[in-house]
Amino acid sequence: MSQQDKQEQLQQLYAQQQMAESNANALQEHIELLQAYLxxxxxxLEVLKKIEDKDAGExxxxxxxxxxxxxxxxxxxETVIxxxxxxxxxxxxxQEAKASVEDSLSQLQERSGSLSAQYEKLVTQAQALNTQIRQLVAQMRQPGE
Structure with a gap:
């Protein structure tokens, strides 16, 4: 592979690595937002559980x-806004509100888990690309290649 081919491959790998990192950062922000909602x-839900054992006027x-x-x-x-x-x-x-909140929590947790898995995949991809970049740079620095 010529130096020019290596240079082009290096640029491609770098662009892919930057894209993976950018996407991972965006996912991380989304995960943090979901954690705040959770x-x-x-x-x-904690407040709803506390008031279910209370009487009106308490x-x-x-x-x-x-x-x-x-x-x-x-x-x-008995009722909430x-x-x-x-x-x-x-x-x-x-009780309906409590069930609705529990359902929302379940959906948010599922979404957070899915995004976390995607995030880990992107981080792994970025690390693999970074390794390829380092190897290619090392090859380019060797004389006679």
Whole structure:
């Protein structure tokens, strides 16, 4: 293989490696976003589980995030207000809301697992390309080839 052929192959490998790394970075950002959603849904599910054992009118401490709690009085333990998207909120039976949150959690976890597998595949691909690049550069530096 001529030096020019090696140079062209090196450029191709480098472009492929950069693309794999770029895609892996984009997937990593998406995974982090999914993890934030998972945490939010887990927190919501935790609150739903806590209120199912409470009676209307009962005082309780509500975690509002960041380890901050407010005193609250539960007006209705049977129904909750739930956002369904685009700022639209509906009143829903607490058990239905709990089932819906559990379903959403399951879907998010499945998606996160799928993206994590894709991420690992891209990282492995980028590493393999990087190894090929190093080998080709070493060949190009050898005199007489």
């Amino acid at each position: 945490q939010e849904y887990r927190s919501g 005082d309780m401490l509500m975690n509002i995030g960041g380890n901050i709690f407010v005193r609250a009085r539960l007006l209705d333990a 739930r956002e369904v998207g685009s700022g639209v909120r509906i009143e829903q039976d607490a």
